[in-house]
Structures are given as structure tokens and as C-alpha cells.
Amino acid sequence: MTATQEQTVARQEHADGAVPGAGRTEVSEPAGTRGRTSIADTVVVKIAGRAAREIPGVHDMGGGLSRTLGAVRDRVPGGRPNVGRGVKVEVGERQAAIDVELVVECGVPVPDVARDVRENVMAAVERITGLEVVEVNIAVTDVHLPGDDEEDKAGVRVA
Secondary structure: OOHHHHHHHHHOOOOOOOOOOOOOOOOOOOHHHOOOOOOOHHHHHHHHHHHHHOOOOEEEEOOHHHHHHHHHHHHOOOOOOOOOOOEEEEEOOOEEEEEEEEEEEOOOOHHHHHHHHHHHHHHHHHHHHOOEEEEEEEEEEEEEOOOHHHHHHHOOOOO
């Protein structure tokens, strides 16, 4: 129906004085903008965790206790790795702030890994959620040394 036809229909009155279509509200906004979308913190945590792990030089994520608990959970049959370990977020209606704890490989330049993680996390979260990422804070909590794998497998610290 054209705008002229809509105006004509709006002016027509029935014998009882009612206007056709009365009681319906005319919506000028497209359907995609009507309503509200909310994104849970866990969604952003998983996206950020996955994006951070994609960067070369990131060995693991999280602090000592969370990594220990994660290692135990990973050994339980049927257990799934926690993609969001080491990631904390604050999500608002349009913005998000993200904190990431990393364990980097020995020998990689920490500032370069932090920059790459920051860029990849921001790009992934903004692309997938549409949220503006105002900051990604990186905390390097440990460095993975070549002999640490034997220690991790045994579950005992080798002196």
C-alpha cells in the first residue's frame, strides 16, 4: 500500500464513526530494531577465551589455582576443558570490559603476545556480539618453561 492509499484509508470513516485500523499502532522502525538483545557474560567469556588461546605464545590461561583445578577437571572422564578459564568480563548494554590472565611460552616477547591477544579478543568479541570492547587488560601470571610439561603430567612440582 502506498503512502497516499494509507492516508485515504485513514480518512475514511465507517457509518458508526470508527476509523479502519484504529487501535493498531503504525510502526515506522524496521523489525530488526524493535526489541532488546542482551548478551550474557558467559558468552563474552567464551568468545574472549577462545580468541586469546588462538595466539601463538599463549601456553595456558588463568592463575595457579584455576589452572590446577582445571587440570583436575580435564582428567575426569567426560569433563570438558573450560574455554573461559582466566577470563573475567563486565558486560553492559553496549560495551564490555575484559580481563585476561595468561601463561606465556618461555622466550616469546610478552608485550607482543599481550598486544596480539588484546587485538584478537577485541576483534572477536566486537564482531560476534556487536558490543564495543572498551578495554582488554592482560595479566601475565606465569611463564611456561620447557621442563614444566613433565611436572604437569606427574602433578608434582619437580625441584
